[in-house]
Amino acid sequence: MKIICVAGTRPEAIKMAPVILELKKNPDFDVRVLATAQHRQMLDQVFAVFNIIPDIDLDIMQPNQSLPILTARLLIKLDEVLQIEKPDVVLAQGDTTTVMTVALACFYLRIPFGHIEAGLRTWDMENPFPEEMNRVIAGRLAKWHFAPTPSSRDNLLKENVPAEKVWVTGNTVIDALHSVSAKNLPLDLPLDETKRLILVTAHRRENFGQPYREICRAVKHIADNNPDVQILYPVHPNPNIQAIAYKLLDKHPQIILCPPLDYLPFVAAMQRAHIILSDSGGVQEEAPALAKPVLVLRCETERPEAVEAGVVKLVGPNFDAIVRECQLLLDDDSAYRAVARGVSPYGDGKAADRIHQVLREYASQCD
Numbered sequence: 001m002k003i004i005c006v007a008g009t010r011p012e013a014i015k016m017a018p019v020i021l022e023l024k025k026n027p028d029f030d031v032r033v034l035a036t037a038q039h040r041q042m043l044d045q046v047f048a049v050f051n052i053i054p055d056i057d058l059d060i061m062q063p064n065q066s067l068p069i070l071t072a073r074l075l076i077k078l079d080e081v082l083q084i085e086k087p088d089v090v091l092a093q094g095d096t097t098t099v100m101t102v103a104l105a106c107f108y109l110r111i112p113f114g115h116i117e118a119g120l121r122t123w124d125m126e127n128p129f130p131e132e133m134n135r136v137i138a139g140r141l142a143k144w145h146f147a148p149t150p151s152s153r154d155n156l157l158k159e160n161v162p163a164e165k166v167w168v169t170g171n172t173v174i175d176a177l178h179s180v181s182a183k184n185l186p187l188d189l190p191l192d193e194t195k196r197l198i199l200v201t202a203h204r205r206e207n208f209g210q211p212y213r214e215i216c217r218a219v220k221h222i223a224d225n226n227p228d229v230q231i232l233y234p235v236h237p238n239p240n241i242q243a244i245a246y247k248l249l250d251k252h253p254q255i256i257l258c259p260p261l262d263y264l265p266f267v268a269a270m271q272r273a274h275i276i277l278s279d280s281g282g283v284q285e286e287a288p289a290l291a292k293p294v295l296v297l298r299c300e301t302e303r304p305e306a307v308e309a310g311v312v313k314l315v316g317p318n319f320d321a322i323v324r325e326c327q328l329l330l331d332d333d334s335a336y337r338a339v340a341r342g343v344s345p346y347g348d349g350k351a352a353d354r355i356h357q358v359l360r361e362y363a364s365q366c367d
Contacts, residue, residue: 001363002030004087007062008038008098010171010220011282013046014263015093015117018175020052025358028363032085036060036074036098045262049180050074050326054108056081063240067097067130074101082109088366089359093117095135103138113138116118118145118170119152120281120302128281129206135302144362148172148346149305169354170347173285177267178349180197181290185268189256196330198222199273201248201280202297203236211317212241213296216248218322221278223254226330231255232269265353275329277322284312291342295325306346310338 003023007016014294023031035054037043040061047054058077060070074097082090082105093116106113115138116358125132139145147153148171156166191197202215223231233259235245249255261269267286270276276287279297287294288311296307299316306312315321329336 001089001359001366002032002085002087003089003091003359004032004034004056004082004085004253006036006090006092006098006102007043007047008036008345009094009096010042010046010263011280012093012096013043013050013052014176014282015172016091017046017050017052018172019091019093021050022352022356023044023359026360028071028270029359032056032087034058034081036078038070038074038096042260043082044352049263050214056085058319067322070097071101072097075105078102082106082111085109089114089362091116092138093357095131095138097130097134100134100137103141107141107177110217111286112143113141114144114355115139115142115361116146116148116169117148117152118142119147119149119154119156119166121152121155122271122302124300126153127206128298128302130202132302144358146351146358148351150307167354168359170338170346170349170351171285172351172355173229173282174289174344174347175352178279180264180267181210181271183264185271186263187265187272189232189258189265189266191232191256191272192230195228195254196274197230197269197272197303198229198326199276199278200233201236201239201276201278203238204279204298207279207317208240208298212244213248214317214319215277215322217242218319218326219255220249220252221323222321222326223252225327227254229254231329232258232273234261234266234269237259241345254269281316285344285346288348289314289342289344291340291354293329293336293339295322295329297322303346306343309343309345311341311343315337 007013031056034056036058091114092099145166294312
């Protein structure tokens, strides 16, 4: 059986890598890796960590391309590739434009599509934008829905997805994290070991403009008022982020701005961090497994499990909320311990194996 596994961004590569490696163990599967390269450099370095070489590379990335242009170019190139490759199954993960267009291209060509990390919902098409729309469309078109949690499964059932098409597998990001976090990971940055480290990641489209300025203002305020704190912020290359970050935060003696970290150094940074401020979806899943408190710089989250478990808190791009909740964690040991409990609602590191079993059963039925 021929399976094409698609990834376009760094988070997709991280979450698809365990699935690709697991499926490649099966001698009955012809596994092909397709990179759309929606994020070029960040995608390449993750694949290198897991020794994965794409068989097909669309090299779709262009500076500042709009969502309509990106979508159109992806759909045309994916259609060409899928018609040549003629796969029996296509798999993709998450909620990017890559995933949405893969699902649509497969639908047009009547190729069975499996959606990994299915069922995440905020029920708000504006938050996150455009990811909520992307995953809703992928969910309408998928044959297999690999949901990371029971609540994700329940979301799909509310949308009338048949229960027999949904499998709760856990999240493959935990598989990837388990495979690397036990190693002595490099973090070649001038960190002060005597200070508590706050790790910041912020790049989401819905935070562009004034919300992002509020985030930066809060980060600077925290640094100004806590001399025992050092802040590490790997800045996303998007010009909407980079220009403001360097204007507002550069040259501060307690703030280190650097380019985006490769996957292994970023895991090392999470391990080293005392607190994490982030608008990233993946960080909401990874950090609780490492017993790190996360303040989420978003108003909504499609990952409510960690919030409900009390190990993640939504603060939004709000200066007062960010400062208040971060200061509480810095000042109150009991409040900190209540959040830094190492509780992970996102799986046991065996999601890729469960996905493999579903596809192996499907292959046996096709024989």
